[in-house]
Amino acid sequence: MTWETVIGLEVHVQLLTRSKMFCGCSTAFGAPPNTNVCPVCLGLPGALPVPNGHAIRLAARAALALGCSVERRSVFARKNYFYPDLPKGYQITQFDEPLAVGGALEFESPERGRIRCGVTRLHVEEDAGKLIHDRYPGKTAVDLNRAGTPLAEIVSEPDLRSPGEARAYLTTLKQILVYAEVSDCSMEQGSLRVDANLSVRRAGDPSLGTKCEVKNLNSFANVERALEAERDRQVALLGTGQRVVQSTLLFNAGTGQVKLLRSKEESHDYRYFPDPDLPPLVLSRAWIEEQRAVLPELPDAKRDRLAARYGVTVYAAGELARERVIADYFEAVVAAGADPKDAAKWVTGDAMTGYNEVGRFVVPPARLAELIALVAANVVSGQAAKKVFTSPKLADPSAGSVRSVAETLGLTQVSDTSALAGWVDEVLTANPKEVERYRAGEAKLIGFFVGQVMKKSQGKADPKGVQPVLVERLNSK
């Protein structure tokens, strides 16, 4: 019996606004507890919500970047439940009339090649506060700094067929949202959160099995692990003739297991209804098109353009398009005169190493282009260039030209024949036996001599220039 896994994801991302969804309080992370609060986000008697226009803009851009259509009319609704981190006793969200519907993401599945996963909807809502259980013994503290922070909830279709696909979907989703500058999508700071729904059915069965929701997923890797555990649990149940009971589960990253939070019978009746404090959100076609117009080039389009325009491989273009700053850096290096293929090699290679370490490209694009030109002109060897690149002086434009930096470091290479001849003569004099063997017909020893000359020159000799000089000297005696 083969089983098919069916997964859908609900992703919450914090929108990159400076103020909250329905009041002017700051959304800054890490402020002392209950300092970024006001009557509105504290839910004080008489306070009223007023929508944050920028949050709506960012949510609309996110929706458009995910291929959704933004609705001309959407409605804020109240989701009612009691919890100490929820100041009003309801969350303002959107329910049956969301901001946007009908998008899709395309990405590489680890199992199925390139696939498409539908995006059912994107809606705007406010975040709840935070409960802190370890601050006062035996008590729970409430921090409402986060209450009212703007979120976009992005719901996928149940189009994912493996935990690996779920992870690939999330990676792509994050890439697009970061590109569109609508969210920083940091799971560590809670600005991206994932709830996953998973069910299992017999391969070929068109109807869906009973699903369970898995919560408490704090990294993409843990989403994959949790879904693997949940898939295995459901397959084991069904394989032994048992039933899956619809429920909400919590993932324990320590044990790698899921545990029951609540069954469907215990689930809340949220009693959604339109929020009478907020008139329906009506957006003009022109406004929606304005948001589309300000969207940056998105990852797939950028990859295709880089490959077509610069003649780099699709793979390299994909690497360059992974993040906007990488692609921007690459294009700046090319614009400064570097050969695109060389630039791609550098940006995805040595420059990327540095970027991954410090989070930015420290060498100005023009200086990398200059270094690439020196390599092309045989002034600096490929090996020496790597050393020049990591020199702090390369990052510092006031430290003189790249050539002078390479010279100061003693890393320019010598291709002048007379200078090379000196090292060649020294090597031939020091290795008479090998000279004899070469002259007796052992031609492969030429490699040995080149290596010796490089060593003698401390890497400065231009290897391409060394060989003709060697051959000339060896053959002339």
Place this chain on the structure above:
Amino acid sequence: MSAVAVARETGARLANAEALNATLAWSQAALDAEAARVDALPGRGALHAMPIAVKDNIVTTDAPTTCASRILEGYVSPYTATAVERLRTAGAMVACKANLDEFAMGSSTEHSAYGRVKHPLDPARVPGGSSGGSAALVAAGVVPAALGSETGGSVRQPASFCGVVGVKPSYGRVSRYGLVAFGSSLDCISVFGKTVDDAARVLQVMSGPDPLDATTKAGRAPLAAPAPPADLKGLKVGLPKEYFPSDLHPGVRAGLDRTIKALRQLGAELRDVSLPYSKYAVPTYYIIAPAEAAANLARYDGVRYGRRKVGPEGDIRALYRATRGEGFGAEVRRRILVGTYVLSAGYYDAYYRKAQTVRALIAQDFQRAFESGVDLLLTPTTPTPAFKAGEKTDDPVQMYLADIFVCAISLAGLPALSLPVGRDGGLPIGAQLIAQDFAEARMLSVAGVLERVLGATEEVRG
């Protein structure tokens, strides 16, 4: 007269009126501070030194805002309602916080956790509600004007009972920021005045869009000062037949007959109109208002402010149960339960969604009546004069029916007012004028003319 002198006199009147139980908080010191502030204002505002009572579900920072509920006993707001800010800027003084039915839920001001308000003309009777404290203070001559709030008639109905002017503006005319929410799609800060002019002046100052309330309407004409003309020639007034049932209280009928006669004499034309869906207004209202209230009152959970009581189990759910079970009175709990029920899965379509449909039909009725060519509608405000305390407290439905003539207007979001048009057996009778959305100015002008010709204290049945 200086504001300080007005404050002194107002304090003396408040002290004399204590027996009404119409106030929840006032002090001479606070009044004096208001007066000092007003006297220090540059120039004289439109409401210079006018003492105004404020219903205790409108937040101010210098006295508690309790909503006449145990759950908010001692709660002091850190901010002031927009409407009160505007009144103060115009030179008005907050005289006191006025008693009300708990969270504005009631029609008699008997559902206050701090005791019932007495009718100024007959202490055995109710002043109406839920803004009964504000109405009684104006009727007793303690203040010339007072703020109340309307969700389904809570200013017009007590204005009628107490024989004062009560004006409910169009929904969206006055900011709700700082009005403790009951039924958010219905709630309107409204005003009582000893005269039409007092009420109109206060309303004018409070009106206008507020960036803190997304439901205030921008781009509408500001409320013009009413200018009562010499006569009402050319005015067309509709009489909705559903609002004049055959079993209407004879005193109320006589009051309306008197009003109709005066309108005719002033040159107005009266026409019969029909509002067939109004008969569903009370049941519709008692689905929508409790549904919104159940959500609006969820925040009183004992976690952040107000009363907190930990239940015997000691966990958070027990805290909610004990806090809310003891903090809210019976009527508030009843409405929370009704509101929770009508929004529940499986019942939403049958109740809440249907009520919204009917609400739209009720509003459409009014729209059609106005489109047929009438400028205003005239109806009784209440089916009877003020009833006796205790008469309806055991029968919620009878209590709800006290609002039968005012509810539909609230559901339609229209402006309306109650004008005293005489007395029956010493008890005031009110007539209700209803106008089109944002057409308060004409309605207030016509009320001003009627006020001039009708003796508000004359017996309507000879």
